[in-house]
Amino acid sequence: MSNSVPKARRYLLGIETSCDDTGVAILDDEGKVLANELLSQIDAHQVFNGVVPEIASRKHFETIHTLLDRALESAGLSWGDLSAVACTIGPGLIGSLLVGVCTGKAVACALGIPFIPVNHLIGHIFSNALTHPELAPPFIVLLVSGGHTDLYAVVSYEDLRHLGGTLDDAAGEAFDKGARILGLPYPGGPSVSKAAETGDPHSVRFPLPLKKQGTMDFSFSGLKTALLYHMKKHPDSSVSDAAASYQEAITDILVEKTFLAGRQTGYRKLVFAGGVSANRALREKARSRAAKWGYTVFFPRVEDCMDNAAMIARAGWHALWSGAVHQPKATVDSSLTIEKTQAVTKGSGSSKA
Numbered sequence: 001m002s003n004s005v006p007k008a009r010r011y012l013l014g015i016e017t018s019c020d021d022t023g024v025a026i027l028d029d030e031g032k033v034l035a036n037e038l039l040s041q042i043d044a045h046q047v048f049n050g051v052v053p054e055i056a057s058r059k060h061f062e063t064i065h066t067l068l069d070r071a072l073e074s075a076g077l078s079w080g081d082l083s084a085v086a087c088t089i090g091p092g093l094i095g096s097l098l099v100g101v102c103t104g105k106a107v108a109c110a111l112g113i114p115f116i117p118v119n120h121l122i123g124h125i126f127s128n129a130l131t132h133p134e135l136a137p138p139f140i141v142l143l144v145s146g147g148h149t150d151l152y153a154v155v156s157y158e159d160l161r162h163l164g165g166t167l168d169d170a171a172g173e174a175f176d177k178g179a180r181i182l183g184l185p186y187p188g189g190p191s192v193s194k195a196a197e198t199g200d201p202h203s204v205r206f207p208l209p210l211k212k213q214g215t216m217d218f219s220f221s222g223l224k225t226a227l228l229y230h231m232k233k234h235p236d237s238s239v240s241d242a243a244a245s246y247q248e249a250i251t252d253i254l255v256e257k258t259f260l261a262g263r264q265t266g267y268r269k270l271v272f273a274g275g276v277s278a279n280r281a282l283r284e285k286a287r288s289r290a291a292k293w294g295y296t297v298f299f300p301r302v303e304d305c306m307d308n309a310a311m312i313a314r315a316g317w318h319a320l321w322s323g324a325v326h327q328p329k330a331t332v333d334s335s336l337t338i339e340k341t342q343a344v345t346k347g348s349g350s351s352k353a
């Protein structure tokens with residue numbers, strides 16, 4: 001398989017099926033998003049208060065072909081115009097990942113074009129590049145979602161250094177568990193955020209685990225327990241006030257640690273990525289502190305914070321133009337980490353993804 005992409009056919013297909021959103025996107029050779037189709041399965045999972053893996057993979061299987069057709073149609077392209085396929089291979093739900101990877105490989109094989117595996121977490125970092133094409137390393141990134149709360153120093157896109165991460169629950173998980181305690185619907189992030197709009201963020205003083213310590217690690221399980229005890233002790237207290245105070249505590253810790261990473265590394269660009277980066281309180285707090293302390297903060301557009309295929313295509317686009325080649329043997333890895341991806345990259349003896 002040739003690494004060079006014919007000039008007249010530089011359109012990259014992105015596929016994302018790691019969890020409960022089916023995504024198909026198409027980028028042109030300047031990284032412009034021509035199509036970004038997304039089908040959320042939230043209605044199917046909401047009744048279970050969380051994602052059911054078997055339902056998720058079946059839904060991906062039922063919808064991915066329709067999304068492929070829709071993406072080609074909205075981009076005004078046909079199958080023969082595609083020049084590469086970038087696809088999430090992990091981390092995520094194994095059955096869901098398999099649907100995307102099998103589809104991506106089938107497309108790449110049928111068209112004789114490169115299959116480029118993408119780490120979903122690196123895709124989230126690239127969601128910022130969709131909105132801020134000028135953004136370039138070095139920078140700090142806080143990856144914050146339902147499954148991850150990790151700080152990295154991005155020296156280059158091929159050299160990410162882990163600075164700290166959660167010791168127990170991820171921030172998104174803390175929002176989900178908090179929502180359950182407060183009797184709010186799944187997913188917890190948006191529902192806690194909505195309830196918090198009419199609440200007083202200073203009405204309840206929740207603990208801020210590890211906030212003032214020099215570590216860049218996080219801990220949220222004690223906070224969730226504190227919310228549980230508060231609601232048990234004060235069953236008639238305002239849900240909005242509790243939600244606002246709980247959100248205040250989570251976002252305080254996230255902002256504190258991200259700026260600590262900036263201070264300790266000397267990096268002045270702070271990037272937020274992942275589902276929780278859509279949180280309005282987090283954005284306002286980070287922006288206000290950045291303005292005061294002379295940092296620049298970057299957030300993806302709210303719609304790009306969630307899982308989507310445009311960010312996967314954008315990560316694949318970077319890998320492809322950095323020299324990545326057809327990788328037909330790349331396979332799904334439900335527990336794929338950034339470190340594993342980097343080890344594979346370095347093991348290949350080149351900068352190729």
Ligand SMILES: [Fe+2]
Pocket residue numbers: 120124145274275306307
């Ligand atoms: Fe994600």
